[in-house]
Amino acid sequence: MSKACPTAAVLIIGNEILSGRTQDVNLAFLARALGEIGIQLVHARVIPDLVDVITDNVNTLRAEYDSLFTTGGIGPTHDDITAEAVAKAFGRPLVRHPEALTRLLRHYGPEDLNDMRKRMADLPEGALLIDNPISSAPGFRIENVYVLAGVPMIARAMFEQVRPLLAGGPPLLARSVRAFVPEGLLAAGLKDIQARHPEVGLGSYPFLSGERLGACIVARGRRADRLDAAAEEVAALMRSQGGEPYVEIGDAKIETA
Amino acid sequence: MSKACPTAAVLIIGNEILSGRTQDVNLAFLARALGEIGIQLVHARVIPDLVDVITDNVNTLRAEYDSLFTTGGIGPTHDDITAEAVAKAFGRPLVRHPEALTRLLRHYGPEDLNDMRKRMADLPEGALLIDNPISSAPGFRIENVYVLAGVPMIARAMFEQVRPLLAGGPPLLARSVRAFVPEGLLAAGLKDIQARHPEVGLGSYPFLSGERLGACIVARGRRADRLDAAAEEVAALMRSQGGEPYVEIGDAKIETA
Numbered sequence: 001m002s003k004a005c006p007t008a009a010v011l012i013i014g015n016e017i018l019s020g021r022t023q024d025v026n027l028a029f030l031a032r033a034l035g036e037i038g039i040q041l042v043h044a045r046v047i048p049d050l051v052d053v054i055t056d057n058v059n060t061l062r063a064e065y066d067s068l069f070t071t072g073g074i075g076p077t078h079d080d081i082t083a084e085a086v087a088k089a090f091g092r093p094l095v096r097h098p099e100a101l102t103r104l105l106r107h108y109g110p111e112d113l114n115d116m117r118k119r120m121a122d123l124p125e126g127a128l129l130i131d132n133p134i135s136s137a138p139g140f141r142i143e144n145v146y147v148l149a150g151v152p153m154i155a156r157a158m159f160e161q162v163r164p165l166l167a168g169g170p171p172l173l174a175r176s177v178r179a180f181v182p183e184g185l186l187a188a189g190l191k192d193i194q195a196r197h198p199e200v201g202l203g204s205y206p207f208l209s210g211e212r213l214g215a216c217i218v219a220r221g222r223r224a225d226r227l228d229a230a231a232e233e234v235a236a237l238m239r240s241q242g243g244e245p246y247v248e249i250g251d252a253k254i255e256t257a
Numbered sequence: 258m259s260k261a262c263p264t265a266a267v268l269i270i271g272n273e274i275l276s277g278r279t280q281d282v283n284l285a286f287l288a289r290a291l292g293e294i295g296i297q298l299v300h301a302r303v304i305p306d307l308v309d310v311i312t313d314n315v316n317t318l319r320a321e322y323d324s325l326f327t328t329g330g331i332g333p334t335h336d337d338i339t340a341e342a343v344a345k346a347f348g349r350p351l352v353r354h355p356e357a358l359t360r361l362l363r364h365y366g367p368e369d370l371n372d373m374r375k376r377m378a379d380l381p382e383g384a385l386l387i388d389n390p391i392s393s394a395p396g397f398r399i400e401n402v403y404v405l406a407g408v409p410m411i412a413r414a415m416f417e418q419v420r421p422l423l424a425g426g427p428p429l430l431a432r433s434v435r436a437f438v439p440e441g442l443l444a445a446g447l448k449d450i451q452a453r454h455p456e457v458g459l460g461s462y463p464f465l466s467g468e469r470l471g472a473c474i475v476a477r478g479r480r481a482d483r484l485d486a487a488a489e490e491v492a493a494l495m496r497s498q499g500g501e502p503y504v505e506i507g508d509a510k511i512e513t514a
Binding site (some may be wrong): 014015016017018019020021022023024025027028029030031032033035040041042043044045046047048049075076077078079080108112114115116117119151153172174183184185186187188190191194201202203204205206208218220251 | 444462
């Protein structure tokens with residue numbers, strides 16, 4: 001994990017994640033999307049729907065990382081308090097945003113735009129809208145803080161709006177090398193390969209396929225040639241342990257359970 | 258979120274989560290399992306495989322919450338550094354644990370228990386073993402910190418070992434009420450119900466089923482009678498908006514994407 005490139009943190013807001021009701025999927029999406037544009041996600045938190053807790057965490061993380069992405073808490077109900085908490089974090093008043101209100105009015109029509117729905121246009125003063133092409137209630141940006149919806153489909157659509165605005169570095173690249181060799185038989189060799197390739201980050205992830213145990217070794221970094229060299233050494237190590245390595249471009253996803 | 262009951266935090270350790278390679282599922286599992294025994298998960302973090310970062314976060318979270326559960330980083334490879342970092346957090350040396358070594362020896366046999374695998378028996382001095390019935394490399398406990406594996410199947414098995422040792426409170430209960438009514442039409446009424454039931458936490462979660470928009474309202478708390486009363490008011494509110502509410506016991510899971 002190099003600090004030489006822009007860093008980001010993610011703040012997941014919602015009691016439903018902390019109760020286990022809802023399986024978060026926004027973190028993995030944001031991690032990959034940010035990596036593609038060269039921004040390294042280095043920290044994430046999950047916190048409850050409490051104004052002061054949100055405010056404190058926003059202030060801690062926006063100071064510590066180059067950008068902060070929050071998810072959740074921007075709907076019309078009483079437990080949607082992210083805008084209020086972010087306003088407090090920046091010491092700004094919450095004000096009704098005219099353009100946000102216009103978009104809500106267009107979406108709901110004058111009869112259905114009730115007072116609680118109008119709350120979705122109440123944003124910290126000076127916030128820039130992030131368009132919500134799905135259900136109109138906008139996300140917003142203040143300085144280096146990007147406030148996104150919690151519903152994954154909407155969070156993704158909002159991220160696409162801000163992606164062109166984000167200044168990243170060279171993309172984070174990866175090579176994945178896997179074989180049916182237990183990682184304990186690769187560990188000593190991997191340590192040596194890691195030592196020879198300080199620019200590359202080597203991660204080792206065991207997997208079970210049917211009854212067969214294997215390891216997926218992921219090389220991460222910014223230079224394709226260095227990753228290829230490290231991946232080739234990993235493949236050779238696997239062959240020396242009787243494995244038949246399979247190399248993939250990218251940080252290949254595998255099953256988790 | 259009441260502070261009157263024991264609180265817990267979760268620390269997810271691993272570059273693979275922050276790169277988006279691996280979808281974490283341990284958080285949701287731990288959240289539910291802890292809730293069942295009356296321990297409220299109130300904070301979670303995801304951090305990279307860096308000793309000092311792990312040490313700092315362990316020290317922050319173990320001081321702030323009644324218990325801390327970590328996942329990840331206890332395998333045999335160079336990127337498995339959780340034991341070292343936790344030892345540092347407690348200011349204790351890392352020592353080879355005889356019983357842990359015995360278990361590894363039994364699992365691997367003398368020929369296959371190489372030096373890197375032996376590292377899995379190196380634990381902070383005074384750590385208590387958490388049995389790993391699947392692959393033998395133990396988790397461990399020091400004071401209020403429980404160090405579990407990252408592989409979900411193993412993390413779950415380890416949690417089952419410690420569950421009887423955890424002192425919780427009355428279980429966290431929930432009722433879920435859902436109907437095909439957009440949450441924006443329920444928001445004003447929900448706010449009133451929340452005001453009438455301060456002991457109950459009401460969360461509102463929109464969902465889309467096919468083309469139909471609906472809301473799932475979850476009432477959370479410790480007293481079944483209060484939850485039932487609040488859920489009945491939510492159901493009546495939904496009926497008043499033309500919905501046909503469906504009530505479930507528990508914090509009913511729904512799709513996330």
